[in-house]
Amino acid sequence: MSQNIILTNRDIDNKVLRIAYQICETFHGENEIVIAGISKNGYILAKKIEQRLSEISSLKIILCEVFIDKTNPLNQIETSLKSSDYQNKNLVLIDDVLNSGSTLIYGVKHFLNVPLKKFKTAVLVDRNHKKFPVKADFKGISLSTSTKEHVEVVFLENESYAHLI
DSSP: OOOEEEEOHHHHHHHHHHHHHHHHHHTTTOSEEEEEEETTHHHHHHHHHHHHHHHHOOOEEEEEEEEOOTTOTTSOOEESSOHHHHTTSEEEEEEEEESSSHHHHHHHHHHTTSOOSEEEEEEEEEOSOOSSSOOOSEEEEEOOOOTTOOEEEEEOSSOEEEEEO
């Protein structure tokens, strides 16, 4: 199988740092922020962003994992925090790839049930094949691909990459 690498480990590190700076600029003057990563790769990406954000900012960062059944996103969405833990706070919802937009929009819907101070979204790869009217406020890369191609982000212990399948 030939792998078409679209982001190397270094590229991902650079994109994560850039997203962290964008978040820092957007929430300048605020004291704390909730970084909510969609379970699995979105949460791994959220932890990477949280780590970089803590290096460049004095923001108090609360990390949250969001559990969405991607095969049936209408199922109840759970989070590692109680809703009172993020109520009236700034929140960034993070996923690795924005493909059709369904996972991100159901995640957004969940957080709209609780009053938030400011709400933004971030993705590493924006595929530009959305079925839903959702956009990422912060994105590592926009990628136009055919609908038959699949983008996979692989996070390993010491090496990460994104490739087309």
